Each structure stands twice: as C-alpha cells, then as structure tokens.
Amino acid sequence: MRRHALALITVVAAGCAKTGQTRTSVPLFVAGTNVTEPVVAAFGVPVTIERADLAFGPLYLCAGATAGDLCDTARLEWLETVVVDTTLDEPARAGELLGVTGTVRSWMYDLGISSQLTRTQPFILGAASQLGAASLVLEGRAVADGIEVPFTASVPIQQTDDTELGVPVVRKSTSESFFRDVDSDESALLLRFDPSAWVRGIDFRPYVSRETCTSGGPTIACDGGLERTCDGETELSTRDCTAMGYVCIPGAGCRERLTIDQQSEAYRSLRNALVSGGRPSFNWDYVP
C-alpha cells in the first residue's frame, strides 16, 4: 500500500515538472565528396586524389558565437573518433551527439589528436592511431610541367607549445555563419568533407624540374623523369626514373612517391587548409 501510494505521488509529481532544456541525442553521420575530376591546385596543376583518409573527432557544438575558451560547457558533443574516407560521398554513421536542447552558434573539433590540460603532449586517439599518428593521410598524383608526381602526405593536426592547450584545434571563426535551434526531434546531422579544398592550395611546382649538372648545382638533379648524379658540371651517372616507374624528386632522386615533408610549404598549406580552410558542411536536414 505504501509502495503504491509513493508511486502515485511520484507519478503526479513527475508529471508536473516542466524544464526549459531536455537531454537529447542526435545521430551523427560523416561523408566525403566523390571527386571525379582532377582538382586544380596552385598554379593550375591538376591533382588526382587517390586517398584522403581523415581522422575526425571529438566534436563539440556550443551555445556561444565563439567556441574555444567560451565553450567550457557545450550544448552537444561527440567524444569518439572515426576515420572518414573523404573520397566517398556515401554517409556513414559515426555515432550520437549527446547533450541538451537549445541554440548552437559555434562548433569545434579535433582531428583525432586532442590536447588536454593535464599534459603538454597531445593524445593520439583511436582514429589517428589507425592512420599512423596522423590526422590526414593524403595520396594522389599531380601533373606539373607535364611530369606526373605521385605523392603522399601524413599530416598530424595538434596543438603545439605555440598554440592553445586544452582546446580543440579546429574552431568556427567569427566570420562563419552557423546557427541551429536544436530540439529533441532532430533527425540527424551530416558532416560532409571535401578533400579538394585541402589540395587546392598546394604548390607542386617545386617537386618537378628540368635541370642539368652545373657548377654549384645540386648533387642529384632532375631533368624531368631523368635522375642526374653530378659533380659540379660533370655528370657522373643518369637513371631513367620514369622507366622504372618512379618519379624524380629534386635533391632526392628516383622515388616511388613524393612524401611531402613537414617542413615544406606544401605541408604548411595542407595543414592550414585543414585547420582554417576546408570546413565540412553541416547538414541538419539529413534524413538517414
């Protein structure tokens, strides 16, 4: 009897409660873009993207107009990571955004590598571990000056000593427009990445040359696909990289692929594009 009485009181009291915000979850989907045509990179160099795997997550959606320091409390969050094949446009379910209803005006996310206040070294999360401690693994072929340059880039995106600890590295800027009044009936959120946005700024011209041995010149010179080993003006030997199926990299010689170095301008261009340029699109009207 007592239990029934208490249960009745509980039901009555619970039915009387009204709250401004309620907990909610929104299914999160990620997708890429099927780039069928070569991307035109810097100085008109066409680039064919063969692989663009992105480590994505965690993701936070915030109430304020500026994410980062002003998002100690997020409206919605997804705390996992996933590897996104950004060359495929078929959405894949990543998980659930969990949080509460209300307006969101900004977002921020990491690319598989997070920064926490509890230590200065970044955390390599699951998806980035799958990519060899990288946020992005990019492979493709650029044709510069008639020379085809297969390339690969492995780019970790993380906070450094010069940046801000404890805050996700990619954040909405104040000039970007983003607004949603999240309620409990959201169908899903789809984030779509376009890898061509990351490639467009890369200048591949430094990776092709037509040089001969000259006084004061490099020890290894590339003349298109031909590798010349030099001693000053004297040509010591040559190799046809193209015939071997390789590419001649200035200063390096015949290589299977160009590996974009972390100190190069191409790398910086790629990194900047990932952090500040190539934003995903947010689609709240996606219906799975």
Next chain:
Amino acid sequence: MDEKTTHQREHSPLSRQRGDGACCRRQPPKRAAGFELCAAVCVCMLCAPSAWAQEPPASAAGESSAPVAEPVAVSPPRAVLSTEAAYPPEALTARCETRVELLVTVLANGSVGEVSVAISGGQEFDDAAVAAVRQWRFEPAQRGERAIDSRIRVPFQFTLPRAESVPALAPSTEDAGSRADQAPADEAPLDVTVRGERQSRTEDRSVSDFRIERDVIVAAPRQEGADVLRAAPGLYIGRAEGPAVAHNYMLRGFDADHGQDIEFRVGGLPINMPSHIHGQGYSDLGFLIGDTIRELRVTEGVYDPRQGDFAVAGSIDLRLGVEDRDRGVRLRSGYGSWNTFRQFVMWAPREAPEETFGAVQYMRTDGFGENRAGQSGSGIFQHRFGDGALTFRAIGILHVARSDLAGVVRQDDVDSGRACFTCVYPYPTAQAQNALANRFLAGLFADYAGSDGANGQAGLWLGYDNFRIQENFTGFLQQSRVLERVGGRGDLIEQQNRTFSLGLTGRYRTSPFRPASWVHGTVEVGADGRLDVIHQAQNLLDASVRHQTWDRRVDASIRGVDLGVWGDLDWIFTQYLRLRAGLRADVLSYDVEDRLGNFAPLTRPQDSFIRGFRRSALGLAWGPRTSAEAKPLEWLSILAAYGEGYRSPQARLLEDGEKAPFSKVRSADFGLRFDWGDPLRLAVGGFYTHLSDDVAFDAAEGRLERIGATQRLGAVAHAITRPLRWLVGSLSFTFVDATLLEPPPPSAEEPQPPFAEGQNLPFVPPIVIRADLGARHTFIERLGRQPFGGRAGLGFSFLSPRPLPYGDLANPVALLDASAALSWGPVELAFELFNALNSRYAAIEYAFPSDWDPNDGIRPRTPARHAAAGAPLSWMLSLAVTL
C-alpha cells in the same frame, strides 16, 4: 502573547522540602508515576515565546493572580470534581502522618496534565496523592473569555486513621458553579502560577506559522541536533558535505543551499553569515545539541516585521531550554555504525529556570564510505537570571569540526561501474577534499515585562567564524588565470572565510491601548543592527604537490553594516478579528576591497596598472508586513497575510555605487487553522512567493551565481495530534510549483539562455511529506524503587522526484528512522535506526561538466549528473544516566 513562568527558587517545585510526619521516610522528589505525556501539552499552542529572543518570564510565582495586569481579567482554575487520596495501607503499621504537595498542571480543557511532587511525604504517600489528583477535573483558568493552562500547588495532608485531601481549590462534584470552602485554616495561601498568554505579542501571523514543541521534536530519533528541523513542515535538510559543512536546506519551494533563503536564529542569536564565500547566508547548525532544544518555531513566509535578512522562504527560530523532566546532570555515551562515537554531558540544575543549562557534545566517525571521517565538538551555555520585571539571559555557543569530504561522483561513472556510489575518485585532488569549521557566538539579552503588559528586549551579541574547505567538483578542467599555460593540475578549490560580527537589537511593545470596549491594541518599535568584517579567499590547489597554490581566484575583504528598523501595530477587534500591520526597513552598506579585482588576462602587459578594485554600495530595502486573523469559532481561525522582504547580495558581486543590491521577495498566505485541543490541531493553507533575483550553484566556481526571477505557488497542511497522554503524532504535507519567470542573465558563453514559460526550478521537490510519531510509557511503577518504562519513535520523510537541470528527474527519497528505549529510574538504554529502509539516495544532486579521467585524452563538455551519496542504514546504541 506568551509569558513563561519561571521557577522561582523559593517556590521551586523540585526543591527538597520536608513535609510533616517525621516518622515517615523521605523520598526525593520525583516525577509523577503513571502514564506520562510525551509533550508539554499546555505550552504547545498557547505559550509560545518571542520568535526573536527568549521572552521574559511572567511575574514571579506566588502571586495569586495572573501576572498580566491588563484590562482582561484572569481567573484561576476551580476544581469541579475531586477525589480524596487513599491512605496507603502499607503505611498503617508505621502510623505515619505526613504532608504531600503536588504541582499540578491544569490544562485548558480542565483535565490534569503534568503532575510533579514538590514536597514528598514518602513514596507511598506521593503515589497516593498523585493517583488521586489525576482523577480531578477543573474549570480551567481563564484570561477573559479564553481558557488557558495553569499550574497550581495542591497539598495533601495524610492523617490517621483517614487521609484528607486538601485541594488547592474547593472541590465540587455536582455544582460546577459553587465554591465549597474546605481549605483548612492553617493551610498556606495557594500558590497559583498562571502559564498563559499575554496580550502583548502574537506569534502566529499566518497559517504557515508553526510551533514544534519538544514532544514532537524528540518523538523521532535524531542523528544530530540539527535533525530537529526535519519536523518543520515542508523543510528538507540534507548533509552532503560532512559534519564540518552546513546542511543543505529546502523549504517551501526554495533550494536554500546552505541557508540563503532561511533566516536562522538559535537562542536569539543570528546564525546566517552574510556574503560567506561558500554560500550567501551560510548557516551551519552543526553545533546544535538536541537535548537543549525546547521548541522550534518555523515562520514560513515573511509577515513579521522582526524578520530580517535571508527571510525569503521564511525564518526558523530555535528556543533553547531544558524541561523539568530532563533537568539534572545527564551523561550519555553512544556507539554506532562506522565506528561512530558520541559523548554528551549536560548540566541543568533542577532549581534553576528552564533556560539555564550547560551542555557539551563530542562526535567522531569513520563515515559510511571513502573519505567521510570526521570529528566535531560543541558547547552551549545559557543562563537566565534576574527577578521581577527585568531579567537577563546570557548565552554562549562554541563549535569546532573537521571532516574529510567525499565530494561528488558522476552518475554515468556509477552506472558504468567505473566508480561506486559512495566512492571517491582515485586521484589526490579528490582524496584531499576536507573542511574545517570553528565558530563562537555569545550574547546578552535583557528582557523587560511590565506589569501593565508592556514588554521589551535589548541585546548585544558577537560572533567569530573561521571556515576553510577544499572541494573538487569538476575534476581536471581548470586553467590558471595567474600563471601562464598552467592547467590540468586538479580543480581542488580552496575557500577560506573568516568573519567577525557584532550586533545590537532592541524592541519595545507598549501596553494595550483600549480606545473602546471592543477594541484594543499595542504598538511595537524595534531595531536590529550588525557589523560584519569578512576576509575571504579562493584558490586552486595541487594536491599532488603538497597543496601548491596554482591559481588565485578570490582575495577580498568586506565590511558590511545592516541596520533594520521596524514598527508593528497589533489590534484586536472584539474576540473575532485581529489585524496586524507592520513596516520594516533595512539599510545595508558594503565596503569591498577586492585585491584581485580588475584582473587582466595574461595577454595584457602587467606594468600598465596595479591590480585591485575597491568598491562600495549602499541601499535601502523596505516592505510591509501585514496579517489578519478572523476567529468565527473558538476552534477555527482564518488567516491571511502579505509581506515583502529581501535577501542581501554576495557583496563581492556588487558594482561600485550599486543602489538596489537586494533580492526582493513578495509573499502571501491564506489558510485555516483548526484547534480541537489535544486530539487534533490542523492547519491548511496556500501560499505564493515571488523573488526578484534568485541564485543557483555554479560548480566550476564552487559558489552561487545569479539566475532570473522566480515564483512559488503551493499548499501546506500540518497536523499535530495527542490522542493519548502517552502518544504524540505530527504529519505535514507540502506541495509547491516553483518556476523560473525569466531566463537567466546572458553571458558570452550563453548569449541566449534557454527558457520555457513555466519552467520548473531545478532541485526543488514538488512534494515534501514528514511524519513523526512518539510514545512514552511507564510499564512498572516501581521496580526496585525505580519506575521502569520505555519510549519508541518513528520519523518518516519523503521527497517526491525533483526536477533536475536538462530534463533529468531525481529519484524520490523515502527515509524512515526508528528508535526504542528502556529506562529504569535515571538510566536509559536506547537503540536507534536511521534510514531503516536502507534507501539509496543522493543527499544532493547537480548537473555540470566534469572530467574525472585525465588520461583518456577526452574532455566531456556537456552537463552530467553528479551526486553526493546519502547515508545508508545505520544504527546507534546509547546509554544515558541522569543524576
């Protein structure tokens, strides 16, 4: 309205005086044998003292008429049915003649209440006299048209071969209107002390005025002194942070946190601490000693001009005193669950007034889970002295406590098994949580009770409080604002608060003025003043490196002055209508020295300014306090009330020159009160409260932050029954719909705070139920010359599911406490069970982001449920001796 009689030394009911009959044994005075009422019924509804100070006693016992010399006549009780005492057969062989004098309480319904032996003639004769007088019936004492309790002295002269009873008033078994003259010529004049109402002050301003007498207070078992507050209708108290931190209070739809919405007074001393860093109006009642609490007066709403700062939900006044039955030297030792030990010592001389006593207590415990060990000690000393119209009361309170704290755990960690409900996170920053509290309060009050009905009080008090706490709610989220690129060292917030307070109080109520025969009234004027000097600091500590300070958040000194004045008119029109109209105004000033004010971000050059921001503010808060009472029938009162009050701000949040820094409260009550005497007293009513500026707890800062305006609409019912002399019960039911009226202030992080019309306030339980049941009985009148008896009690509290932020709903809380005790003469053995149902509940719940896993590379940023576990089933066994 009430005058308490004093125990005048020369007429002390318990003084050991020799009667006639020298050949008979002399037994020490004892309580009346037979059934004992668990409560002082006569004082319950009619004899309430002043809410804000101990009322002065009535004029000395020994006068043959009521001490209240006013136009309303007072008549003593008159016996209408008496029984002669039977001479004890076993005493015949001794051929004794002796005299017994009894102190008899005549209740307002004419029956006999408490009986005690003033002059003993020997055990057998005492028993015979008591047995006889318990069958007597009286016309009760009267004040005007109103029956009141009274106490009379009844001598019995036992002579051979047949005993005669010499009544205080001539008995008349058939003619209630006649007065027989049977008093022997050589008998001393009767000593009639009237305990009744004085027409100078009424305490009940609304239907939500509750007086909880000692019998209800002690009916259910109490783990600590402050647990007496559970008997207050609609009040829930929780102990989430250990014995060194104040309770959490909820009353009438207000989540009062540590006391921000309830004005507390103990023995007339103000308890709330303004601008305390751990919570505005911080009120730690851990020093309370249950044995010294005589009465609890709960004034819900703000209708009395004497109510000052923090009286938003209402006021609670604890009157201290030790009843006759409990006086003497008492020692009690207890041992219980979790290696809990309690020691209590009290000294209350039997010849001294009720308000004179000294008591100390000590407690230590290992606690019911990790990091919950604690110790505390407290002492309360009070003395009433003086004679005649002017008496004095001195009071002193000392309290020390230190405890470890378990903090809170995330509900999702408990659900997933990563943490247990009573556990503490396994990091130094969580294990290092603890608190320390020291407090000293002292006061001297002078009470004046004029023979013309005028009365007044003046008082001086001072206090010192030292508080320090280390708590971590959020784990590893914080960054230093002072040290560049330092963060993640654990959010162990250290708060320090040190306050010195000094206060004065005074009031005067005139004698009744009677411009016509059908109307009379009084006027009261009064003033309260206090000065507080507060030093407070808040830092972040790294518990893994010897508590290194790695951030400084608060470093401030505050000087606050609060001066309140009031006037109150109290007018009675015939016997059917009473109107009260008062006005109160308070001037508050603050001088804040904020040594970290104008703190610049780390990116600003440090050589462009000197840190610090001093500011001051002064404002006036005033409002009416009105009430009306219609009494169409003797047993029915209709009450309505309206009042406006305020709550002072957290001074550090004030801007320079802020003129209106208060949270204003508007309160209204309407209801009915039914008084059918002991069988049932019932109050039912509805209330409405509007608060202009509410506050809520911010876990990241560990303190209260402003939210918007709020309102409460509710109903309350409270019943007290004493159906039998040995049984008392109390039941209360409170319903409230507490809602937010406007969104919280916007901020950069939350520029458009979500708000829904009619949004419920979080943490406030819509329904609060409380039931107390107590029984006391003497099984054997004399077992080896001592009475053998026992008592039992039940206490039940229920909180309906509370709305939490973000649509969550807390589980209901149902707590049952039970006790049983056996007593043999001065010795009592008691066994108590707390949370007998072993309910698993959260003493307090919050919703905020936290990160308690610093090594997983993930930082949660959405609000999560956190809880501090409530105590599970526990027991306590105690042994008490009263000498």
